[in-house]
Amino acid sequence: MTVRTARDVRDTRTGRRTAKPKDEGPDVPGAWSAYGVLLQHLRKRAGLNQQQLGDAIGYSLEQVASVEQGRRPAKAAFTVAAERVVKAGGVLEVLQGEVDRAKLPRFFRNFALIEAEAVSRFDYEPLLIPGLLQTERYARALFAGHCPPLNDEVIDQHTEARLGRQKLLTRVPLAELSFIIGEEALRNPVGDMEVMRGQWQHLLEVGASRNVEVQVMPAECGFHSGLNGPFVVLETKEHQHLGYIESQEVGCVVHDSAEVSAFGLRYGKLRSQALNGVESARLIERLVGET
Template sequence: MERANGRQQQKAAPATSTPDRAKRAPRTRASAPKAEDRPGIWTAYGKVLRRFRKRAGFTQELLAYRVGYSLEQTASIEQGRRPAKAAFTVAAERELDAGGVLEDLQEEVDFAKLPAFFRDFGLIELDAVSRFDYDPLLVPGLLQTPEYARALFEANIPALDPDTIEDRVDARISRQKLLTKTPMVDFSFVIGEAALRNVLGSRQVMRAQQEHLLAMGELRNVSIQVMPMTVGFHPGLNGPIVTVETCDHQHFAYFESQGIGHVVSVPAEVSMFALRYGKLRSQALNEKESAAFIRQLAGER
């Protein structure tokens, strides 16, 4: 767990004379990305952090103490070996009086945590005015709880190292700011019944996930519908579909399978995806029926 557990005990802060490089725990090969694989924004963030830290007269050890992170974690962020999380940035802004500079960089840091195959579409969805999503087997990423997302990444084949898992979870949860951003984006989600019944992680994880779906469905700009397994043929049997309209009224579609993503921009093909999605919405349970269905499932667990 990256954040220190509980409140810091009342004790004297570490001496500011402690050298920056002292007491650093070595990183394992499994959790340290190769230098050539590290996104440039991680290094840039670290350099800016170092400048503000030195301006404030802090050693790495003192900064780590003040923000509630370990010295090794703080050093890794400053050296660009690991990305900062939003909680670290908020604390560092407060302690170093960074004037919002680190917060401005955080969005780019989060974006660089996304899998490479998703980044092209990730840029597109940042400009969305509408985003329609159908997934037959999984709860869509924008609606996942951290525990559900972690269960997915922990089951990845080939296995991901713990740091990568945490980065992927953090990136997925950070993207969910799209649901409540201003101006509002119009979201529609059609979720296959199988995604709601398949137990990922544990029954407790699934119950929390279903309750989260009910809460998200209360947002004015979010529509959630369930596609029953008894509906027979529908145009989503070929796999997941996402369609997006951007603020300049460009239209895109996106689908992925086995860790490979495809952005579709040819108008005729995007129109085909939109037509299929419209049919999916007409065949799924309506919003009220879907909420009742999810509520019933949550009560069964």
């Protein structure tokens, strides 16, 4: 029996084994590479070197080089400034959404694309505050506690991407959004109590929006149809209904109509068992007052 190592690759045409290049780098999102190639082309067309572009937009030579090489994603402020200096005509701004989406964990990117254009979204989360409702400090505390550990740059990227998804809360036309959050999620101290106090206050503010409903599933509810775990039911702009489930960094978009229908029935049952919006706000207000 032949034992193959991680560097041992068989050519599918010849059957011969070839070694993977030793200098093969980390997997770089295609959107970052495409943006970088386009930026380099536009910079050269404008007659600028990397240092000159950096000076003109307020970024270092290293930052410009990293973006052009696809090693670092461009932030929105970088893109706005670069558009102006190299006279890009909006082509870099068109790519910005894809660049931002590639900051998300790989398993979530496909659903994020669907989510961004949803007309309605119903989310049950028993143990954590849903991502669309998280404050920056709460989200950062979650990513900082990741196992295995993430480096600081990846934590920054994931946090930025999560906050970027929250445009759905205020997007025009407004989406109809409902969140049922387990009381355990509210009481679980992610970060410290200052982080949690800010998170509770944020829930009260967002829950006051006319297109957002926040309900709390009380801990003493006993048996209910959400004990199998979190899930999302979503309606696309084509009025197709989809489900989404996620656990241990494995995400699955559910298309089967019977399965999605079952999700919808469970969510309706959960809404009837959870505290209503007013009662939920009062519970969260009590938590704020206790700290």
